[in-house]
Amino acid sequence: MRATGPGARGVVSLRDVADRAGVSIKTVSNVVHGYVHVSSATRTRVQAVLDEMNYRPNLAARTLRSARTGLIALAVPELDLPYFAELARHVVREAERHGWTVLIDQTDGQLERERQVMNGIRAHLIDGVIFSPLAAGPAELTDREDHTPLVLLGERVYDGPFDHVAIDNIAAARIAVDHLLSLGRRRVGAIGEQNRPSSGTARLRSQGYAQALTGAGLPVDPARIVPTDSYHRADGAAAMAQLLDRDPDVDAVFCFNDLLALGAMRLLHERGRAVPGDVAVVGFDDIEEGRYSTPTLTTVRPDKERIARLAVDLLAARLDGSDTQGPRELTAPFELAVRESTTGVSAAPPTPSPAVRTGASPRRPGPAGRGSPTSRT
Amino acid sequence: MRATGPGARGVVSLRDVADRAGVSIKTVSNVVHGYVHVSSATRTRVQAVLDEMNYRPNLAARTLRSARTGLIALAVPELDLPYFAELARHVVREAERHGWTVLIDQTDGQLERERQVMNGIRAHLIDGVIFSPLAAGPAELTDREDHTPLVLLGERVYDGPFDHVAIDNIAAARIAVDHLLSLGRRRVGAIGEQNRPSSGTARLRSQGYAQALTGAGLPVDPARIVPTDSYHRADGAAAMAQLLDRDPDVDAVFCFNDLLALGAMRLLHERGRAVPGDVAVVGFDDIEEGRYSTPTLTTVRPDKERIARLAVDLLAARLDGSDTQGPRELTAPFELAVRESTTGVSAAPPTPSPAVRTGASPRRPGPAGRGSPTSRT
DNA sequence: TCGCGCATGTACAACGTTGTAAAGGTGAAG
DNA sequence: CTTCACCTTTACAACGTTGTACATGCGCGA
Known part of the structure; x- marks a missing residue:
């Protein structure tokens, strides 16, 4: 047996509405769903009761059926x-x-x-x-x-x-490092390698880094690749410190994400190294923070x-x-957003605009383009 | 009528398990819930089938009942x-x-x-x-x-x-501004006032700002209070520009959140103003970013x-x-985290530690304390 | 005038789960 | 040997919704 009227917690069901409106449960359901074969008289009356009782469908019940x-x-x-x-x-x-x-x-x-x-x-x-x-x-x-x-x-x-x-993480990393090389940097470090075997992304970015160096005829020095436990600012700062210890003359660093880069820049500042004067820094992700940091951060911008x-x-x-x-x-496509941490040129607009961008077109622009994604089975 | 075996999409119900194990649905349910009065023989057998069929309870159904x-x-x-x-x-x-x-x-x-x-x-x-x-x-x-x-x-x-x-937003704002005043600043601006009438938080922080000035015998100059549309970095930068235009000699600014403060600092940098040399900056929220910015950001730290x-x-x-x-x-309690953007003293530890903090005890330490919150009916 | 078709409204079952009540079975106590 | 108690297991209903099938009543064409 069920008491008349809505349940204890003020929850209104189709049944409550049906009772009040003098129709069957299903008719109320039909009104709720805008089913066509409901007379306008009935529809109006039921709708009024629905509004009056503030009916809300129970999603759990709906889920159970559907x-x-x-x-x-x-x-x-x-x-x-x-x-x-x-x-x-x-x-x-x-x-x-x-x-x-x-x-x-x-x-x-x-x-x-x-x-x-x-x-x-x-x-x-x-x-x-x-x-x-x-x-x-x-x-x-x-x-x-x-x-x-x-x-x-x-x-x-x-x-x-x-x-x-x-x-395409490999291509993105390569383009980032190519950018550093194009500025004349030759002692380029990398921060963010992951030791855990499962991390595919880090491995891909490492590969891109190595490809860029090799492509420029430069050696890949393991001492300049610093792994981190995670991808926070503190990891970037600690890794940068380590990198400076290993090679005091390092003149650029590619960080596997922006937080690492921001941490690295902070440490460089504390050690009195100018960015990009002494060390150029590139990040990855294009988080908003990098558009307002001092200096602003050059970074790979994936199309989130x-x-x-x-x-x-x-x-x-x-x-x-x-x-x-x-x-x-x-x-998905990406770009390289070039900012002060590599070029040193402060665009310095009246209000800091979201950065100067040099579009580097995606490696496979066609298939990744709007609406017709690549499929590889 | 129901076909034997699990449904089309490979979804296993209590009933499927019950059929396979040769017991009733309720017994399976009892095993799932660890109900005591189930013989260990039955329990073992049912559990085996549960594992074998990888049964997952249907939360929608559970919800519908409970x-x-x-x-x-x-x-x-x-x-x-x-x-x-x-x-x-x-x-x-x-x-x-x-x-x-x-x-x-x-x-x-x-x-x-x-x-x-x-x-x-x-x-x-x-x-x-x-x-x-x-x-x-x-x-x-x-x-x-x-x-x-x-x-x-x-x-x-x-x-x-x-x-x-x-x-306590009023107290927090007052303590932040008191800190600026204690450093000898006298032309203190505020950024983040909200024009929409509903925003209580902004109003409270405004009040705290005004109270601090008044408490120090200083006038509250409306020209130094700059409203913003929202609380992003860009708003902070734009507001800071406006503030400088209105009073080129402003020597400190209290921002209603950290993003505004970071945007303001960015603009000050672009205008060639030193922080805190020319202008001291205080934020609100203590987001992690402010511990790594250059300079690091003094801010109100609510206990999130x-x-x-x-x-x-x-x-x-x-x-x-x-x-x-x-x-x-x-x-909830809060503290004032004092960092470089007001004191200029870079603690410069080997790795940037999460900031020097001057604990400002909460205004109502007792009732807000652990486990026994205040109640006001 | 009769019958058909359509518009309208309803009864029922089912989704998967769990609380309740009760049935079946076993052992011990009288 | 009977009876009772308890342990174990089960049947049933209900949570709220919606698809299916069917009942009702009306108007229209033959």
Whole structure:
């Protein structure tokens, strides 16, 4: 038996509305959904009751029937790494276009948490996952037991059965280092190598760095490649200190992300080295902070909005079944944003504009272009 | 009629497991929940099947019965404002202790979106909301039609019927400005005043600024108070330019958040003004960036972790019914972190440590202290 | 005038889970 | 040997929604 009227917590169900309006539950449901075959008299009356009682559909019940929640998860290492915060913003915005809400998971780069993300902690509660792995490598990914559609960001995992969106990290790193070489720098260090075997992104950036040096006929000196535990400012500062100790005459440094670069610049400042006078610095990610630092930071600018859009659209295609092909490998474009930390020229506009940019066109501009992403199965 | 075996998408239900194990659905459910009165033989057998079939409970169904989802929403203006990213991190972490997942809503400070957050877009899908309003004022809040427990952050809305967690903004602002005055500065500007009537936080910080000046026997010159549209670096730079135009001899500036301060410092640099030599700068929020900027930034450091904990615990108390009292008004502590942008003394440790801090004890240390928050009904 | 078709509205079942109540089975106590 | 108690397991209903199938009633054409 059910008491008349809405339940204890003031929650109104279709049934409550139906009772009050003197129609069946299904009719109310039909009105809510704008089903055509409802007389306008009935519609008006029911709608009035709906408004009056402030009816809100119960998404849990709806989900139970439809097996669709309208939630997708975005799993990133840390929200307060600006790169991920900015990325999250774009993902949230793109998801909105599909009527989705984004649930954000912070893995802290811990393998166990990443494993949970992949194997569906919140099974049935989320329709899909966009995942930026840090600790998880090919092995863990392949062992995945969950069936929720998954899109990987940032790191390519061999030929795993996963959709994947990234930029061409090797090319980006090479272009960044080429830029340093074009300025006449010859003792170029690198900060951000990762010792953990799983980190594909770091390895790719290392490769690009080495390719650029080799391409210019310069040796790749392992002493100038400083690994870090993580990608925070403090790591960049510590690594820069180490680099200076190893080679006091280093004249440029390529950092694998902007935070490392900002930490490195801070340390250079404390050690009395001028940037770029003594040491030129390039970062990676183009976080907003680098446009306001002193000096402003030259950096690789991945198209975050595009990355977010590609990832969300790919998920959408998997969800509505419009894409049943094998795993996709999509590439987003990037640019090199040249600023004071390499050129020393302060553009110094009346108000600091978001930096001078030298567009370096993406390595594969065609296929990665708008609307027709590359697919490699 | 139901086909035997798991459904089309490989989703395994209790029923599938029960069929395979030759027991009733409820027995499987009992095993899943570790119910005591299950023979160990049955338990072992069922558990084996559970593992084998990789059963995952359907949270939607569970929610439908229990009316609890284990999801809470955190609604903030922008995720890539570092303050909110850092806060989000803490909230996620605290929520974890309660077994909750955090769903993040980005309102962009738009009234319409804030209204949706309050009135339960995702009704029944979230158990509670932690909300940092920007556009919504007392009027909108009071009109709220949803019954989901809500905790407000950062801004006090009159005597509205809402739980609320904040720091003492007036005191914090006053201490920041007192610090500038104690350094001998006498022409102190303020950046970040908000023209929209709803912004309580900005008004409180303005008040603290005025109180400090008045307390030192100085006049409050409206020309030195520059409003901004929002709280980004660009706003800070633009406002600083305006402030210099109005009073070229300004010797200090109190910014209502760190991003404004960083933008202001950038502009001062471009105009050739030394910080703190010519102009001392104080920010608000203590985002990590300010510990690595050049110069490092003196700022008010609200205890974000505490804020997050108080908010989450308060929500928990409302949810489990252990707190049915009237609305709570909780206060978190803060400190003034004194760094180079006011003192000019570079501590210059081997690696930049997270700043020299001068603890300014919270104005109401007792009641705001650990575990026994103030309550004002 | 009768019957057909369409517009409108309804009953029912099912999604997967869990609380309740009760049934079946076993052993011990009388 | 009977009975009772308890341990174990099960059937059932309900959470709120929506797709399917069907009932009702009206107007229109034959």
